[in-house]
Amino acid sequence: MAQIKNGANGGFSGKAGSVIGYQYRGKSYIKGLASRKPKKPSAKQLESRARFGMIQKWRSQFTNLFAITFKNHTHERSAQNAAHAFNVHIVKGEYPNFFIDRSEMVISSGSMSGLKDLTMNLSEDLHLNFTWDTIYHNGAIETDLLTLLVWYQDGTCEVSTTAAQRMDKKLSYVLRDPEKGSFADIYVAVLSNDRERAANSVYMGRIALK
Numbered sequence: 001m002a003q004i005k006n007g008a009n010g011g012f013s014g015k016a017g018s019v020i021g022y023q024y025r026g027k028s029y030i031k032g033l034a035s036r037k038p039k040k041p042s043a044k045q046l047e048s049r050a051r052f053g054m055i056q057k058w059r060s061q062f063t064n065l066f067a068i069t070f071k072n073h074t075h076e077r078s079a080q081n082a083a084h085a086f087n088v089h090i091v092k093g094e095y096p097n098f099f100i101d102r103s104e105m106v107i108s109s110g111s112m113s114g115l116k117d118l119t120m121n122l123s124e125d126l127h128l129n130f131t132w133d134t135i136y137h138n139g140a141i142e143t144d145l146l147t148l149l150v151w152y153q154d155g156t157c158e159v160s161t162t163a164a165q166r167m168d169k170k171l172s173y174v175l176r177d178p179e180k181g182s183f184a185d186i187y188v189a190v191l192s193n194d195r196e197r198a199a200n201s202v203y204m205g206r207i208a209l210k
Contacts, residue, residue: 047095054091054098059084062107062149065159069108069147071195082109103203107149108189110198113140115166115190120204126178128186128207130164130171139197140190142167149187150175166190178209 021028041049059066059080066083073082086106093099115132122128128150134142144166150158150173164171175184186204191197 043095050095051091051098054100055084055088058090058100059087061155061157065107065149065161068161068195069189069191069198069201072108072110072191072198102151102185102206105185105187105203107187107201108147108191108198109200111138112144112190112192112197112199113137114199114202115146115188118188118202118204120186122175122207126175126209128173128175130173130188132169134166134169139192140166140199141192143193145191145193146171147189147191148173149189151185151187152178153182153184154179161191175209180210182209183207184209 062083063080067079070079070082070086073079076082077085083106086109087104090101090104091098092101113135116135118130118132120128120130130146134140136142142165145162146164146166146168147161148159148163148171152158158176160173163173178184183206185206187201188204189201190199
């Protein structure tokens with residue numbers, strides 16, 4: 001607390017907010033408080049920030065997809081926060097050489113039944129072919145939607161949230177013409193038409209492209 005000298009128009013001594021008042025040789029002066037130098041972050045803090053930054057950058061690539069595939073979690077948190085929580089473990093490696101483990105990525109999570117005996121193969125004409133048997137447990141119905149994510153080596157992706165219905169039992173998806181020697185990671189999810197229910201997504205593996 002500062003003390004006013006010589007009335008309201010006089011100087012003051014002491015601390016008032018971010019300034020200090022003082023008297024020197026009969027004159028009044030004020031000066032700002034010295035700002036504290038920011039504390040250098042510890043190695044653990046740097047590691048934590050880098051890990052968080054990587055998962056945020058990764059999630060930003062799939063914002064539109066996750067708004068749909070994690071909609072079934074919005075009663076408890078946002079779809080994006082749910083996607084983050086289910087995927088925080090996919091950042092691997094040692095600081096500062098972190099990387100995303102694509103094989104552990106989750107694009108949906110829920111208690112609805114998935115697809116039975118789901119298979120995938122790639123034909124020479126770049127048709128990605130799927131077959132499956134239907135399961136009608138835990139609220140699953142014929143018109144549930146198969147969602148397909150193709151994540152290419154260069155970071156670009158193709159997404160179809162209505163690629164097929166559960167009752168179709170097969171899907172043939174045409175891939176884009178890839179760069180020679182590249183690859184793509186494939187993910188499948190099943191959602192109800194209203195996106196209020198979902199099955200756990202499945203990582204179908206990495207395919208080598210021509």
